[in-house]
Amino acid sequence: MIKNKIGIGTLILLILLVVMVLMPAGSAQEESSNVTYSLGMISEKQAEDVASYSIKEISGSVPNFEEWEDATVKLSTVYYDLDGEISAYSYNVIENKQQAGYIFISATKDNYPVLEFSKGKIPNEIPEYTTRSKSLAQERANKIKFESNDKEELTIGKMKPLYLGPTFYYAEYALIDTEGKAKEKVIVDLPFSTIVDFNKSNESIPVNEEDCLFNNTYLQQQQEMRTQNSNTQWTVLEKEIANSSSYSTSSSSKTISGVPKYGWLCGCSPTASGMVLGYWASHGYSYLITGPDLIRGLATAMGTEWPGNGATWPWAIDDGIETVCNNHGYNNFDASNDIYVSWSEVKTEVNADKPFVLSMLNGGTGNGYTQPYGDHSVTCVGYYDGSSDYVYIHDTWDTSNKHYLTFGSWTGAMATWVRP
DSSP: OBOOSSOHHHHHHHHHHHHHHHSOOOOOOSSGGGOOOOTTBOOHHHHHHHHHHHHHHHHHHSTTOGGGGGOEEEEEEEEEOTTSOEEEEEEEEEETTEEEEEEEEESBTTSOSEEEEESSOOGGGOHHHHHHHHHHHHHHHHHHHHHSSSOOOOEEOOOEEEEOSTTOEEEEEEEEOTTSOEEEEEEEETTTTEEEOTTOOOOOOOOSTTTOSSOHHHHHHHHHHHHHHHHHHHHHHHHHHHTOSSOOOOOEEEEOTTOOOOOOOSOHHHHHHHHHHHHHHTTTOTTSOOHHHHHHHHHHHHTOOTTTTOOBOTTHHHHHHHHHHHHTTOOOOEEEEESSOOHHHHHHHHHTTOOEEEEEEEEOOOTTOSSOOEEEEEEEEEEEESSSEEEEEEOSSOSSOOEEEETTOSSEEEEEEEEO
8 A cells, every 4th residue: 555645535635636727628419420530530430440450469469368368349428527528438359259357448548548457347337336336326316305495396308428547437417407407416436326526626736745745746747657658559559450350469578587476564665675575685685575574664664654555655665675685695686666667668678687676556456356456566577568568566465476567557546766
């Protein structure tokens, strides 16, 4: 867990509002069949081509997705943002006439082409989620009626699916009065079954790094970087699709061997850092201890709240690593935090066989999971560089397997480079 000085619920709300200001405007209508696509927007047909092409790449590059090689895709849902513009398309992956998973494709070139993919069901196709969301909308309508003087009945409009980024799935309902007018809109967080009001946040994210690591300026810079990288990915991907009648793409990958897989202990940041130093302990720095004793030492050096919830202030990760190295006779280790981690830096570090700590704000969902990482530190041990980019990680949750995560599937991220 990464420690922030403001509540995570408030932080997520503020982040989404910042991102909404920066998102490009489109010209989508209520129904996708009537959409006029503006410059930079992706049509359903374009998105389907990208989805079909991408599942072939996924089947050949991501472990445990080999069965997607001969799969097809079928449009499931068109998603919108808070302004009513199309934000994403989701497709069910069909193998042998059975649903084998799903893939989300961005509806704008200002976001990465492949937003997320997984096995299992799309959240808005899970009956428990949709039933509960409609019940919450009805409860809100009943409350308005009870509190009003005229006791007017309100009917619940059709669910409008919202997608505001990886793991942010919402359902929007219009509460319609007897004259057919929308009196209010209710937005429900699907996985958490709670009503969210995006209009009730008058707080601002502190700009002092002692108060918040990922402030407004940082989030804006991250969005600008994401937009630039996304546009480049779309250009490359569209050329590959246009120039090939079947799946064929140039790609590269690398995994650092010998990085241990430690399970969560004392906190995710000391555990992830422990895997990095555990690697160096077997690569020429044998005076470093390994395992639980190493992790406990890192937790102490980082000031991790342990015993407690295991939260670590991100800026303390690099100093904690250097302290532990110095305590074991190695004063040559240079650990440094980088909140503007780029894809080229990831590749450079992995190619040099140097694992590092990746600390995420609102991290997406790794393969094999239905739960997103959220605010979490992991150890980066590799990458896949193709039409879409993935990092390979040891995530502190699984002590047997490495997992992949789409690069950029987070609101913010900090790398802690560790270089002897």
